[in-house]
Amino acid sequence: MTDFFDALETRDPLVREAALLAALPGQVAHAKDASAAFAEILKNVYPVDVTTRSALAALPVTRKHELLELQQSSRAQAGTVFGGFSTAAFGAHMPRVFASPGPIYEPEGTAGDYWRMARAIFAAGFRPGELIHNSFSYHFVPAGSMMETGAHALGCTVFPGGTGQTEQQVQAMAELQPAGYIGTPSFLKIIIEKAAEMGVALPSVTKAMFGGEAFPPSLRDWFLERGIAGYQCYATADLGLIAYETPARQGLVIDEGVIVEIVRPGTGDPVAVGEVGEVVVTSLNPIYPLIRFGTGDLSAVLPGPCPSGRTNTRIKGWMGRADQTTKIRGMFVHPGQVDQIVKRFPEISRARLVVTGEMANDQMTLKVETSCSGPDSLSAKLAEAIRDVTKLRGQVEVVLPGTLPNDGKVIEDARSYK
Secondary structure (H helix, E strand, O other): OOOOOOHHHHOOHHHHHHHHHHHHHHHHHHHHHHOHHHHHHOOOOOHHHOOOHHHHHOOOOEEHHHHHHHHHHHHHHHOOOOOOOOOOOOEOOEOEEEEEOOOEEEEEOOOOOOOOOHHHHHHOOOOOOOEEEEOOOOOOOOHHHHHHHHHHHHOOEEEEOOOOOHHHHHHHHHHHOOOEEEEOHHHHHHHHHHHHHHOOOOOOOOEEEEOOOOOOHHHHHHHHHOOOEEEEEEEEOOOEEEEEEOOOOOOEEEOOOEEEEEEOOOOOOEOOOOOOEEEEEEEOOOOOOOOOEEEEEEEOEEOOOOOOOOOOOEEOOOOOEOOOOEEEOOEEEOHHHHHHHHOOOOOOOEEEEEEEEEOOEEEEEEEEEOOOOOHHHHHHHHHHHHHHHHOOOOEEEEEOOOOOOOOOOOEEEOOEOO
16 A cells, blocks of 8 residues: 555655646636735736746735734625635535634635645545544534545545544444544543543554644653554644644645745745744635735744655644734834844844833843944944834844744743733
């Protein structure tokens, strides 16, 4: 039996990149023509010109909070629920609508494996003909449907366990003998502990695919000690699958149906390989064609290919949130403002605004990396720029390149709230 879901996973990276870039102009044109929201966002963009990564990087980023704001305003004005982002209407082409916190409403189309989850389920060890116990929620959020449609595309049968009712979950597992579990790692841990308390063995559950929560090595080892090999995936209700873990357990491999960039928080500027930044995704989904959608999640690209033999780019996985907007002395300061300051000084390679002090006594220091001489003059000019952009006074600290942590933080709130 093959170790790969399909031949796309082992393509030459240059072939994959050429295929993605060949599809990009058409998707941008489709989004602009069929989506009212992107007709406005991309009004000055010529889709035929978007044929390279650099051309893609020049397009505006639409972040999750902006999507929510557009949905809310359009619902109030025109009675539409998707903010003009969906290219399909209610009816045969949209069997379900889901809601995420906000609420943000997401359409589900009719394409087989619409959320593209089968690839991740396969990488977690599931195979056609098996029964999967799916404990993701089946109401409001799309998680349950995401996993079920992916399992069906793989050729698996699904028990829709959903959430809660722990004793009944144990009973169903004991009697149906599923090959494995899909859901959050914390809920499977609860089920296993409840089964032990009830004196019920669950020998058939030997594999699991997790999402929705962090899956630290300590929890991975806890499951392995009980005979369960668990793998994680990274997906969102807006985009479906973004990346998935493989048996190599070295980062997450990017899905074949999306284009992923890592950008400096608060900007649309891609960062170097290995540098932590915000995950920005362009989806090739025709129903919900999100172009440069900012997830708000932090991650970084891992160098080199996956030891599993899959050739797509890998990311480290979820590393925190990119929205670092902070209130300082009654004023909101955004990562984009830090970027505005830095872009005035080409000699600066990286920057980090550190907020210290106690409540009502905020102090902020802009730490900048540069190898140039004359830091006194630079510091004075930077202090002026800080005040100009943020309307607040701040200190400046000039450091050597490589000094600042590589954790994606543009604004660090180090204040004491005791």
